[in-house]
Each structure stands twice: as C-alpha cells, then as structure tokens.
Amino acid sequence: MAHPADNSADPKMRRRALWSSYLGSAIEYYDFLLYGIAAALVFPTVFFSLDPKVATLASFATLAVGYVARPLGAIFFGHYGDRIGRKKMLMMTLYLMGAASFLMGVLPSHAQVGIAAPLALIALRLVQGFAVGGEWAGATLLSMEHAGKRSRGFAASIVGSGAPTGAVMATLVLMPFAAMDEAAFLSWGWRVPFLLSALLVALAVYMRRSVEETPDFVAMMEARKQERGRKPQIPLLVVFRAYPRELVNGVLGSLACLAMTTLAATFMVNYAINVAGHARSEALGLLTIVNILHIFTIPAFAILSDRVGRRPVMLTGVIAGIVLIFPIFWLIDTGSPLALLLALALANPLIHALMGGPISAWMGEKFAADIRYSGMAVTFQLGSTLSAGFAPLIATWLLMSGGGSDPSGVAIFYIALSVISAIAILRAPESFRKTLDLTTPPRDAEPEQQPAPAPAAG
Numbered sequence: 001m002a003h004p005a006d007n008s009a010d011p012k013m014r015r016r017a018l019w020s021s022y023l024g025s026a027i028e029y030y031d032f033l034l035y036g037i038a039a040a041l042v043f044p045t046v047f048f049s050l051d052p053k054v055a056t057l058a059s060f061a062t063l064a065v066g067y068v069a070r071p072l073g074a075i076f077f078g079h080y081g082d083r084i085g086r087k088k089m090l091m092m093t094l095y096l097m098g099a100a101s102f103l104m105g106v107l108p109s110h111a112q113v114g115i116a117a118p119l120a121l122i123a124l125r126l127v128q129g130f131a132v133g134g135e136w137a138g139a140t141l142l143s144m145e146h147a148g149k150r151s152r153g154f155a156a157s158i159v160g161s162g163a164p165t166g167a168v169m170a171t172l173v174l175m176p177f178a179a180m181d182e183a184a185f186l187s188w189g190w191r192v193p194f195l196l197s198a199l200l201v202a203l204a205v206y207m208r209r210s211v212e213e214t215p216d217f218v219a220m221m222e223a224r225k226q227e228r229g230r231k232p233q234i235p236l237l238v239v240f241r242a243y244p245r246e247l248v249n250g251v252l253g254s255l256a257c258l259a260m261t262t263l264a265a266t267f268m269v270n271y272a273i274n275v276a277g278h279a280r281s282e283a284l285g286l287l288t289i290v291n292i293l294h295i296f297t298i299p300a301f302a303i304l305s306d307r308v309g310r311r312p313v314m315l316t317g318v319i320a321g322i323v324l325i326f327p328i329f330w331l332i333d334t335g336s337p338l339a340l341l342l343a344l345a346l347a348n349p350l351i352h353a354l355m356g357g358p359i360s361a362w363m364g365e366k367f368a369a370d371i372r373y374s375g376m377a378v379t380f381q382l383g384s385t386l387s388a389g390f391a392p393l394i395a396t397w398l399l400m401s402g403g404g405s406d407p408s409g410v411a412i413f414y415i416a417l418s419v420i421s422a423i424a425i426l427r428a429p430e431s432f433r434k435t436l437d438l439t440t441p442p443r444d445a446e447p448e449q450q451p452a453p454a455p456a457a458g
Contacts, residue, residue: 026166097128256421364436366428
C-alpha cells in the first residue's frame with residue numbers, strides 16, 4: 001500500500017510541516033540545552049553550597065533528572081498522540097517547556113532560600129524532561145508522516161537539526177552575559193536567556209497552528225473505522241506485545257549517538273574549561289561554530305541514508321566514534337583553540353551526525369502508524385535516559401576517579417556504548433525502502449486443535 005503522503009496534492013503543507021517541526025524543535029531544545037550549559041557554568045555556584053567539584057557533580061545530577069522524566073512524557077504524549085493526534089500533543093509540549101524555562105529564570109538562589117532553591121530547580125527540570133519526552137517523537141512524526149517514502153530520512157532529520165539550532169540560539173544569547181563581570185553574571189545575567197523563552201514559545205505556537213494533522217494519522221483513523229469488532233488497545237501495551245525486539249533494538253542502537261550529544265555539549269565543554277584551561281567565552285564561541293555546522297550535517301547524512309540505507313551510514317558513525325574518541329580528548333588537552341574546534345567538530349558534526357541523521361527515520365520505520373508515536377517516543381527516551389541523561393554524570397565521576405585530569409575512563413566508557421550500538425544496528429533489518437503499516441496486525445490466533453485421524457482400516 002502506498003504511503004498516504006505519497007499521494008498528497010499539497011506540497012505547501014509538507015514544507016509547512018518541515019518548518020514547523022524544525023522551529024518548534026529548535027525552541028524546545030533552546031530551553032533544554034540552555035539548562036545543560038547553565039548546569040556546567042552557573043548552577044554549581046548559584047544553587048549548591050558545596051565544594052566546587054561536588055557542586056558540579058550535583059549540578060549534572062539535576063541534568064540527569066530531566067532525562068529520567070523523559071520516558072514518562074513519552075508514555076503520556078505517545079498514548080494521546082496515537083489516540084487523538086500528533087498536533088494537539090505538540091502544542092501542549094510547547095506550553096509546558098516554555099513555562100518551566102521562564103520560571104527557572106526567576107528562581108531564587110541557594111543563598112536566598114537555602115535547600116528550597118535546588119528542590120525547585122529539580123521540579124522544573126522534571127517538567128522540562130516530561131515535555132521533551134513527547135516533543136521529539138511528535139515533531140518527528142509531524143514532518144516524517146507528511147513526507148513520501150523517498151524523503152523520510154531527510155524529513156525526520158529536521159527535528160534533529162533543531163537540537164543544534166537550539167544550542168546555537170542558547171549559546172549566542174548566553175555569550176554576551178557570560179562575558180559580564182562574574183558577580184553580575186551569576187546574580188542576574190544568566191537569567192535573561194531563560195526569560196526569553198516566553199517570546200520564543202509564542203513564535204512556535206504560531207507556526208504549529210498552521211499545520212494540519214499528518215496523512216498517516218488520518219489514514220490510520222479511517223482504517224480503524226473499517227476494522228469493526230476490534231477493540232481499541234493501549235498503544236504502549238501494543239508496543240511491548242507486538243514490537244519488543246524493535247523496542248530493545250532501537251534503545252540499544254541509539255546509545256552511542258545520544259551519549260555523544262550531551263558529552264560534547266556539556267562534559268567536553270566543562271572539561272575544556274576546568275581541566276584543559278580554555279577560557280569560558282572561547283569554549284562557548286567554538287561550540288557555537290561547531291553547532292552551526294552540525295545543523296547542516298545532520299540532514300546531509302539523512303539524505304545519504306535515503307539513498308544508500310540507514311545501516312551503513314549509522315555504522316560509519318559508530319566506527320568513527322570508536323576510532324576518534326581518544327584523539328578528541330588529546331586535541332582538547334593541547335590547550336589550542338584550533339585543536340578544541342577540531343575536537344568538537346569531530347564529536348558532533350561528524351560522529352553524532354552520521355548516527356543522528358538517519359536515527360529518527362530508523363526508529364519510526366520500526367512501528368505501524370497506530371502506535372508509532374508511542375513506539376518512537378518510548379524507544380528514543382529510554383535510550384536518551386540510559387545514555388544522554390547519565391553520560392555527563394558518569395563521565396564526571398570517571399574523570400574524578402582517575403584523578404580529575406585523565407579522560408581515559410570516559411573514552412573507554414564511550415567505546416563500550418559504541419560497541420553495544422554497533423551490534424544492535426547490525427541486527428536490525430534495513431528499512432529505508434520499507435512501506436510502512438498503518439495499523440498493527442492483530443495478534444495471531446491460537447491454532448485450532450484438529451481432530452485425531454481415524455485409525456486405518458484393517
């Protein structure tokens with residue numbers, strides 16, 4: 001059966017869906033990644049009255065808390081996104097994300113209210129994680145399900161490009177304030193980028209209101225009407241019952257990709273500043289340059305996967321990560337700005353983009369449309385929680401265990417994740433030319449027992 005979007009007569013709606021997914025994702029990740037930067041540079045001082053190293057560890061622990069909430073958001077938004085539509089859920093994720101980030105900007109410090117400050121920060125971080133848990137899959141489907149079979153990889157990757165765009169926005173807005181006097185920056189300068197979230201959310205809401213529901217969802221609802229007598233099922237339970245292998249495979253296959261995202265954006269930047277001796281403004285400036293490049297390499301490798309397949313492109317990224325992770329830290333340790341630029345460029349625009357470009361379509365192609373939101377959201381967020389959420393925390397602990405200056409343990413940790421991902425990707429069937437199902441086939445009936453054959457005469 002042809003993909004519903006293949007017969008769409010409205011290419012304008014396809015473009016609108018692409019832009020809406022891209023801009024909405026960029027704004028969501030602006031909020032989320034702004035927290036990651038602040039967790040490295042601001043929160044240890046403002047919200048934790050502890051030894052500097054312990055405060056940094058505690059700050060990265062709150063970063064991980066947001067990832068713990070992601071699977072809960074994936075379950076909630078996935079359930080209703082498969083039941084009542086992708087678009088309605090995406091509007092809700094925007095409102096939640098914007099409100100949480102704005103409130104972070106007005107939180108009192110530990111010096112003002114004591115333990116209530118980090119507790120409030122953790123609560124708002126949970127809201128952020130809950131919203132992002134539904135955002136990624138919904139925005140991906142909004143774009144992917146409006147696209148035809150030949151461009152699914154590119155359409156799905158647009159949300160991936162939104163993440164470095166959000167990082168660029170967050171860094172550019174934060175940089176002028178980071179260059180302020182230390183006291184002023186820690187007092188009020190860091191708050192302004194969080195407060196700007198209200199304006200950015202208003203822009204995203206305007207864009208998403210103009211996009212129609214996806215052709216796949218509309219066609220799936222029509223197909224459901226034809227299946228008389230079939231009781232509606234809970235999407236998440238269908239995922240666990242009908243797609244357990246796809247779920248586990250997707251989680252394990254995403255570990256290396258998702259870990260590299262947060263290692264590069266948070267841990268490597270913190271390592272470059274606090275261990276290798278790079279200036280804070282210098283590191284943030286170079287990270288911005290690298291993220292601009294990252295915006296374009298993600299869809300570029302996704303387009304390549306539309307031509308040659310998801311597996312070869314993703315496996316190339318995994319192998320690159322295994323080979324280059326030690327040289328990346330060696331480059332950072334030189335103290336040279338050019339070497340730091342090269343290190344960050346190898347990390348995200350190359351290693352991550354090779355895996356991250358195809359990964360959205362690779363996950364989406366595993367599930368039928370009636371449970372695709374739930375399947376993608378839970379798969380991605382479980383992988384994100386296990387790797388991206390805890391990677392900076394584990395890496396920081398490994399670095400401290402090694403004396404605070406030897407990143408070898410961190411590199412070995414990443415290689416282990418890469419080996420797991422490589423095995424999972426190799427075991428997954430190629431799917432870039434697959435015609436996607438609208439509904440999950442019903443559970444096979446138990447075979448009826450046949451009567452025993454009559455004994456032979458004589």
